[in-house]
Amino acid sequence: MKIATWNVNSIRTRLSHVLRWLDTSQVDVLCLQETKILDAQFPRAVFEEAGYLSAYSGQKMYNGVAILSRHPMLEVTSDNPFFPDEQRRILAATVAGIRLVCVYVPNGQSLESDKYAYKLNWLGAFCQWMAEECNTHTDVAILGDYNIAPEDRDVCEPEKWQGHVLASDAERTAFGRLTQMGFKDAFRLFHEEGAHYSWWDYRQRSFQRNAGLRLDHVLLSSPLAERCLSCTIDRTPRQWEKPSDHAPVIVEVDV
DNA sequence: ATGGCGGTGTAACACCGA
Numbered sequence: 001m002k003i004a005t006w007n008v009n010s011i012r013t014r015l016s017h018v019l020r021w022l023d024t025s026q027v028d029v030l031c032l033q034e035t036k037i038l039d040a041q042f043p044r045a046v047f048e049e050a051g052y053l054s055a056y057s058g059q060k061m062y063n064g065v066a067i068l069s070r071h072p073m074l075e076v077t078s079d080n081p082f083f084p085d086e087q088r089r090i091l092a093a094t095v096a097g098i099r100l101v102c103v104y105v106p107n108g109q110s111l112e113s114d115k116y117a118y119k120l121n122w123l124g125a126f127c128q129w130m131a132e133e134c135n136t137h138t139d140v141a142i143l144g145d146y147n148i149a150p151e152d153r154d155v156c157e158p159e160k161w162q163g164h165v166l167a168s169d170a171e172r173t174a175f176g177r178l179t180q181m182g183f184k185d186a187f188r189l190f191h192e193e194g195a196h197y198s199w200w201d202y203r204q205r206s207f208q209r210n211a212g213l214r215l216d217h218v219l220l221s222s223p224l225a226e227r228c229l230s231c232t233i234d235r236t237p238r239q240w241e242k243p244s245d246h247a248p249v250i251v252e253v254d255v
Numbered sequence: 256a257t258g259g260c261g262g263t264g265t266a267a268c269a270c271c272g273a
Contacts, residue, residue, distance in 0.1 A: 012262090013262065107271085147273070201273070
């Protein structure tokens with residue numbers, strides 16, 4: 001089974017990209033972030049025609065998550081019981097026995113910002129929730145835009161990003177709590193070296209210079225990680241006309 | 256040091272993202 005995550009930066013603007021990518025990638029499940037659309041306006045019929053069921057939790061302008069799946073989705077939930085939140089950043093569903101959690105972690109803006117405190121609180125409560133999900137499910141996959149570069153090898157210019165939001169110690173510690181719980185960074189099961197990124201700024205020809213960050217991750221519970229066959233970042237749609245600034249990440253798991 | 260690009264809302268720019 002192929003499962004992917006992609007921050008599309010508006011599903012309205014990127015609809016043709018998503019359809020084209022579904023057609024070429026042939027994934028079974030696609031987790032989307034930054035859909036930026038109200039539930040009533042989500043283009044579910046378009047995806048149904050392409051062979052995908054939709055689950056979504058959206059809002060106007062900001063945030064918004066969705067899961068597209070070729071297989072039935074069970075136990076769909078859009079809230080962390082430990083963290084009441086108006087911002088639509090979470091969507092979980094069980095597909096083929098795997099508990100899938102689609103996340104759009106807050107950006108944090110800067111270390112001085114209230115948004116940074118919100119990010120750390122949000123992550124703390126998220127870890128709590130994931131601990132609980134692990135008690136009730138063996139195969140858990142957390143896919144999404146974590147807005148955290150876990151290590152210096154995930155950053156193009158580490159000295160420039162040191163202590164900066166997305167690469168700060170507290171954020172990395174929060175990410176580390178998930179790995180301490182037993183979650184494995186799927187990409188690192190197969191690739192040790194740096195210079196693999198999933199986000200490139202629109203400005204300064206960052207993509208052409210490969211000046212990026214690895215912010216989009218797939219974390220797998222240990223039993224699921226043992227059945228992970230591959231994890232890749234697909235840079236192709238980042239090269240299309242009017243792209244999202246993020247690239248999709250795909251894992252292949254044995255079910 | 257600053258803004259650079261792009262989406263959204265709304266109708267010239269502000270806000271936000273990462």
